[in-house]
Amino acid sequence: MIAKGNEPMGLRANPSQRQRRLGEELRKLREASGLSATEAGSHAGLGRAHMSHIETGRTAIPEDKLCTLLTLYGCTSHPYREALIEMNRATGRGWWADFKQSHSVHARDLAELESAAVAQRQFQWLYMPGLLQSAEYTRALIQSGEDQASAERVDKYIEFRLRRQRVLADGSASYHAVIHETAMHMRFVPREVMRDQLLHLVDVAQLPNVTVQLLPFQATLSAALPGIPFIVFQAVVPELNTVYVEHPVSSSFLTHEAHLAQYTQAFERLASAALPPITLPTERKSYAEQDSFGLIQHLLYAL
Structure with missing residues (x-):
């Protein structure tokens, strides 16, 4: 759920390992691209605070914005990209x-x-x-x-x-x-x-x-x-x-x-x-x- 100003609402108190891992991977890709969280977030229409919560797994990211960030970060490996998208789609309701x-x-x-x-x-x-x-x-x-x-x-x-x-x-x-x-x-x-x-x-x-x-x-x-x-x-x-x-x-x-x-x-x-x-x-x-x-x-x- 997104609030005004593209800031997250309903932050997760205890992110799952999968949610934390997705955030870690996005942070690693961003840092490898040389972009700051503010720069990357601005490109995807996300505030800096929202980016921080995404990278710690405390909030979700819409799939279209995830794809935007992956392209921005230069993630060219199709299998890796698809794996991250599937990780984001997972509900954890097994x-x-x-x-x-x-x-x-x-x-x-x-x-x-x-x-x-x-x-x-x-x-x-x-x-x-x-x-x-x-x-x-x-x-x-x-x-x-x-x-x-x-x-x-x-x-x-x-x-x-x-x-x-x-x-x-x-x-x-x-x-x-x-x-x-x-x-x-x-x-x-x-x-x-x-x-x-x-x-x-x-x-x-x-x-x-x-x-x-x-x-x-x-x-x-x-x-x-x-x-x-x-x-x-x-x-x-x-x-x-x-x-x-x-x-x-x-x-x-x-x-x-x-x-x-x-x-x-x-x-x-x-x-x-x-x-x-x-x-x-x-x-x-x-x-x-x-x-x-x-x-x-x-x-x-x-x-």
């Missing part, structure tokens, strides 16, 4: 909108990002990745961390997790996870739950768009690799790729090119150090061969 009362904006942002990505590359070392968790593993994990949580809250959390996992089943995007062996030994959940979780992991790994590798304790790694879980989201155009870094206090969505390169390279090194992906053997293997399925068999025996 299935995750049904969980507005029970889940944070941050959690819904993650679900929206997962739904839009064409590929995900994830490293996890303490827990099973959310998209690969069985319902009972999720339930036990929540109950061990929030023993006062109501049954309704736990059920809602599990429902949200299972809805997120549909992105794997529909096969529209590829998913590659590297999971450290530590996650299989942590006693956050009962043994029988962990046993079923490992079997669930094998089942999900059979999907044609899913690759799961285990990183054993004896793997040789560089100390320079990230010591926290992360996900590299590949968008329809590389300019919109995103890294999600998990943190117990405040997780982050990173978009700077240097961060994207750092975590992409880190995942490649982790995948190279990990065991070959989980696949069901079609013939008898040599005992000398080591792979992720073999490690799971060993862990199942130990449980």
Whole structure:
């Protein structure tokens, strides 16, 4: 909604990650063109304050004015331009909108990002990745961390997790996870739950768009690799790729090119150090061969 003088009304109190990212991209394009916000806004019929709110994701921009700015900024890449236009058209009213009362904006942002990505590359070392968790593993994990949580809250959390996992089943995007062996030994959940979780992991790994590798304790790694879980989201155009870094206090969505390169390279090194992906053997293997399925068999025996 636009007020007199082309200034915005009804500013968003909590812009979504998608809305903030669109604003960031417009700011980067403007700065690369050498234009000030005042100069660009004047050309598009937008006030300086309105431009500032657009670039922070706090207000929307009409599509015609968006196209005007993209042309002004010299955005000649058709795929990138179309991706930004589609990002602007998105309403954010996907299935995750049904969980507005029970889940944070941050959690819904993650679900929206997962739904839009064409590929995900994830490293996890303490827990099973959310998209690969069985319902009972999720339930036990929540109950061990929030023993006062109501049954309704736990059920809602599990429902949200299972809805997120549909992105794997529909096969529209590829998913590659590297999971450290530590996650299989942590006693956050009962043994029988962990046993079923490992079997669930094998089942999900059979999907044609899913690759799961285990990183054993004896793997040789560089100390320079990230010591926290992360996900590299590949968008329809590389300019919109995103890294999600998990943190117990405040997780982050990173978009700077240097961060994207750092975590992409880190995942490649982790995948190279990990065991070959989980696949069901079609013939008898040599005992000398080591792979992720073999490690799971060993862990199942130990449980």
